[in-house]
Amino acid sequence: MKENNIELAELEIKTIIEVCLLAGRIMMQSGAETYRVEDTMTRMAESFGITNTHSFVTPTGIIFSMDGLNPTRLVRISTRSTDLEKVARVNQISRQIASGKLQINEAFQALKKLDDANLAFPIWLQIFAAAIASGCFLIMFKGIWGDFLPAVAVGGIGFSSLLLIHHFTKVKFFAEFAASFVIGLLAVLFVTYGFGEQLDKIIIGSVMPLVPGLLITNAVRDLMAGHFVSGLSKGAEAFLTAFAIGAGVAAVFLF
Known part of the structure; x- marks a missing residue:
């Protein structure tokens, strides 16, 4: 039973990391500022109960880690454009997470849907x-x-x-x-x-x-x-x- 709880906790932590990295990648690809991306990722992790996180964001990649035995994750940014609507929507999802309106799986699905969406004007x-x-x-x-x-x-x-x-x-x-x-x-x-x-x-x-x-x-x-x-x-x-x-x-x- 204890091992199942540990595996469940590790799975939840991995999902939180995936959510933070996905949000950061969408923002960087859409033209957001570096400090805004790092702040959003940190706030989202804190909303899910993880306070000791570290992020390093550049225009070509995002490095995200937390204290403990969890591995550091890297996401490559290969394409960049200007889509401030996506930046605003990621911020909106982040606020909903902070207020408790979105659970981790719901937030992940919302970000995946936003990542696949084409919000550019014709x-x-x-x-x-x-x-x-x-x-x-x-x-x-x-x-x-x-x-x-x-x-x-x-x-x-x-x-x-x-x-x-x-x-x-x-x-x-x-x-x-x-x-x-x-x-x-x-x-x-x-x-x-x-x-x-x-x-x-x-x-x-x-x-x-x-x-x-x-x-x-x-x-x-x-x-x-x-x-x-x-x-x-x-x-x-x-x-x-x-x-x-x-x-x-x-x-x-x-x-």
């Missing part, structure tokens, strides 16, 4: 939003209203190129480079044939949907929170992404 809506944002950025940067529609067209086609190239190629930063190249080329053609006037404003407005704003913000917030490894790595990724965008536009003017 592709056509993303392209439409990027196109309208490009025109609005042009006006914000003191462009003329006559260039609004060219910026909308260039920005929409450029963002479509980003999604298309990223879908077929998995080379990091190549999609941003190719999309900015398309934007620069289209902007030059629009101005050359008289459909636009201010070339620089059209290009600046059109590339803004490609700028890694969330990466930059998370890098600064992680550095301020003392997570230097994650902050520097996210900052490097943001810098290389921005460099790829600038290089794509520069290639148009060079050739």
Whole structure:
């Protein structure tokens, strides 16, 4: 009987670890800050009665352990995107666990369902939003209203190129480079044939949907929170992404 209780306790501890790691992985893959992921995992473990846990989160992996004989677990983060809706829902599940509304198995099933769900907006809506944002950025940067529609067209086609190239190629930063190249080329053609006037404003407005704003913000917030490894790595990724965008536009003017 005692051995059965020990096995049951070990099984419950393993399930708690799986729940914490799954929540952390979903948040990191969806663009959450490092300190938020560690805090959420710690709070979830404490809600299930485990107080002495340790976590180390980086953009490419999560290490989670607790005091005792239980083994340390590692989860690899291979893909990252921006889906703040999933981050918010993981936080909601964490609050329900803390308030006692969700048991461990229910929480695990809820997180598995959330992990499999596709909460992103439809592709056509993303392209439409990027196109309208490009025109609005042009006006914000003191462009003329006559260039609004060219910026909308260039920005929409450029963002479509980003999604298309990223879908077929998995080379990091190549999609941003190719999309900015398309934007620069289209902007030059629009101005050359008289459909636009201010070339620089059209290009600046059109590339803004490609700028890694969330990466930059998370890098600064992680550095301020003392997570230097994650902050520097996210900052490097943001810098290389921005460099790829600038290089794509520069290639148009060079050739």
